[in-house]
Amino acid sequence: MAETQPAxxxxxxxxxxxxxxxxxxxxxxxxxxxxxxLMVFLALMLLTAITVWVSYIKFPHWDAGHLTIxxxxxxxxxxxxxxxxxxxxxxxxLVKVIICVSLFTLALLLGFTYAxxxxxGVSGVGLEAREVRLHKEPAQKDH
Amino acid sequence: xxATEQEPRSTADHGSSPLAHQFANLEQQQDTNHLGMWMFxxxxxMFFGGMFGAYxxxxxxxxxxxxxxxxxxxxWIGALNTAVLIASSLTMAMAVRAAQTGKPGGLGVFGWxxxxxxxxxxxxxxxxxxxxxxxxxxxxxxxxxxxHPQEALHELLEERQRAAGIPHEGGHxxxxxxxxPKVDPTLVAHTKxxxxxxxGMTGLHALHMxxxxxxxxxxxxxxxxxxxxxxxxxxxxxxxxxxxxxxxIWIFLFPLLYxxxxxx
Numbered sequence: 167m168a169e170t171q172p173a174x175x176x177x178x179x180x181x182x183x184x185x186x187x188x189x190x191x192x193x194x195x196x197x198x199x200x201x202x203x204l205m206v207f208l209a210l211m212l213l214t215a216i217t218v219w220v221s222y223i224k225f226p227h228w229d230a231g232h233l234t235i236x237x238x239x240x241x242x243x244x245x246x247x248x249x250x251x252x253x254x255x256x257x258x259x260l261v262k263v264i265i266c267v268s269l270f271t272l273a274l275l276l277g278f279t280y281a282x283x284x285x286x287g288v289s290g291v292g293l294e295a296r297e298v299r300l301h302k303e304p305a306q307k308d309h
Numbered sequence: 310x311x312a313t314e315q316e317p318r319s320t321a322d323h324g325s326s327p328l329a330h331q332f333a334n335l336e337q338q339q340d341t342n343h344l345g346m347w348m349f350x351x352x353x354x355m356f357f358g359g360m361f362g363a364y365x366x367x368x369x370x371x372x373x374x375x376x377x378x379x380x381x382x383x384x385w386i387g388a389l390n391t392a393v394l395i396a397s398s399l400t401m402a403m404a405v406r407a408a409q410t411g412k413p414g415g416l417g418v419f420g421w422x423x424x425x426x427x428x429x430x431x432x433x434x435x436x437x438x439x440x441x442x443x444x445x446x447x448x449x450x451x452x453x454x455x456x457h458p459q460e461a462l463h464e465l466l467e468e469r470q471r472a473a474g475i476p477h478e479g480g481h482x483x484x485x486x487x488x489x490p491k492v493d494p495t496l497v498a499h500t501k502x503x504x505x506x507x508x509g510m511t512g513l514h515a516l517h518m519x520x521x522x523x524x525x526x527x528x529x530x531x532x533x534x535x536x537x538x539x540x541x542x543x544x545x546x547x548x549x550x551x552x553x554x555x556x557x558i559w560i561f562l563f564p565l566l567y568x569x570x571x572x573x
Contacts, residue, residue: 199406207399211392214563218388221568236564244557251402251553253546258340261347268351272358276365283366 206250213243327541339543346547350554357558360510364565367502372571374499378507379569381449381461386440387567390432391559397428398556405549408532408542418545419532425552426525429518436515444504451504458500463490507566514562517555524548 217239225231249255254262332338368375404421416424444450448457528548531537537545 199402203399203402203406207395210395210398214388214391214395217564217568218384221384221564221570224570232568232570236568240561240564243560247398247553247557247560251398251556252550257343260344264344264347264351268354272354275355275358276362279362280365283369 202250206246209246210243213239327536335540339546342543342547343550346550350550353554357513360506360513361561361565364506364510367506368569371499371502373496374501375503375569376571377462377465377496378449378500378503379567380465380571381447381458382507382567383440383443384567386435387563390435391563393428393432393435394556394559397425397432398553400424400428401549401552404532405542405546408537408545409539411539417532418537419529422525422529422532422545426522426529429522429525433515433518436511449504451501451508456501456504457489458497458504459489459492462492462496462500466492510562510566514555514558517558521548521552521555524551 217236220235220239221232223231228234248265254265328335328338332341400416400421403415404418404425407415407418407421415421441450445455447461448455448459449461450456525548528537528545532545
């Protein structure tokens, strides 16, 4: 199945294509992305181990401790996958713009939804959450 | 008949070329495929984003149930599956690299694709054969009669008390043979919300993987006949983008579902 490989430089589009590939992959055609991939793989494994380890630590004075650390680690892991495995580090501006716009749209969606829940206190989130819980208490006792 | 002639993208105009007729050249075709996949992934970000938004709201509302539900999941299975999926991302990246460079050695495009499929099977195999049956036995499937988490919750609460050094207090009144232990119904309801989110989100993720198997299988079939070369590897590359995206979703799901810990 490997018999169809052309020698580098025999491409129909010659220099143009060669240049495009260099943009895609700095190591060029001969692809020595391998060490980089292995490093990313090891980093992802290590970060996974760190998240699991952190979940066993107790943070008596920091309620959001587990969530905060886990999310920071996950964002680092996702960024590594996007930049290296998905080649975005070497991609043109169009792809980067698409990613930024979709993340921005997502942030708008989640941010405003959450702000709405928080400010109205519907669903027990935020301002009125305490009152909602207090209100519920008597109902829980009669069983 | 050379291998590339079996390429399905061939058109009448170009004979054995993988270039579809609407493109000027392979590079333009590749860029277009690439852009199309990123547009698709941006819709996927919004799709999963909605679920993460629902998760955030309900996690606040039902905090006790989320902590209890998460503590009842098997952390080691989630961690193992995370490792398996990260490994499958590596093999996918290797498949793309093998197609791009066209160099022999390693497993080759076909081999790396098959390795990716196998690792994906391991991931779903662990879910279907270990994790979900365990949830079923403990009554943690939030559908009708399958939902009876009281015993598992009771056990969890007792374990917490033991860990905190609090002597066993008055559980005996409800501990009669053959009866369901008494657990605060609000906690039961909140735990049900957690398990609904858990099955919804991991189920949707699993569905993406199953779709991925069909695509990877098709690629592996063509790769066996040598369809992917440094000149034409677009399908492998865009499928790689999809597979890595599915991996990223899991990277967030794992701590959000398996690693919630309370302050007790």
